[in-house]
Amino acid sequence: MWDYGLRRRGPLANPGVDIAPHQDTARRWFTLHYGPVPRFRPDRWEFRIFGATALPGKQSFSLDALRALPNSRLAGDLHCVTKMTWPDNDWGGVLMSTLLDMAPPAADVTHLMVWAEYGYSANLRLEDVLDGRAILATHNHGKRLEPGHGFPLRLVVPHLYGYKGPKWVRGIEYMTSDRRGFWEERGFHNLGEVRLEQRYSYQEEPGEGPLP
Ligand SMILES: Nc1nc2c(c(=O)[nH]1)N[C@H]1C(S)=C(S)[C@@H](COP(=O)(O)O)O[C@H]1N2
């Protein structure tokens, strides 16, 4: 079990763990997203890996194929960039590193775009999803994800703010240079690292983020 818990205060405060700056703990978990909850259409659903792949040809997984991959758990808090934290989550699903082994990126891939229903997207550095840093979650605390929380599949990257973890994920694009995703294009930080409090794009060094 991996733990990227970052805590600030209250009974859950853990002195051995890093602090998440300027976050408040929410009392209960609710959903937060742009637009409506998409309806799951099993007949049309596929998960695509495309862009600069190491292996030629279309790489597509059914939900059953994804569920059949080795399952892992990942512990961590869910930090929304709007300063709300849902602490102590326990996610179950397939580690991104497991999927990357199955459908590897080309040698010159540096970034990913993670695509979700309705065209929501988030860009990530390749290193942000290696090893136990990111999981394609099907479960939370052992229970199947609720539709509002991303059923059937969502990405979770506990060391980054929540907008870097698309719900209702449908695919991954391997990229050889960086490009901004949905919120990254709309004023939020290109990297979104919680520990560094990278919330807004104006905090980026001049020239740091990719140009549109
Ligand atoms: N597809 C999609 N995924 C999304 C979002 C969204 O608007 N659309 N919002 C993100 C943001 S900003 C946060 S904080 C988390 C919230 O997760 P929750 O609704 O499960 O609490 O989902 C993330 N994933």
Ligand SMILES: [Mo]
């Ligand atoms: Mo968020």
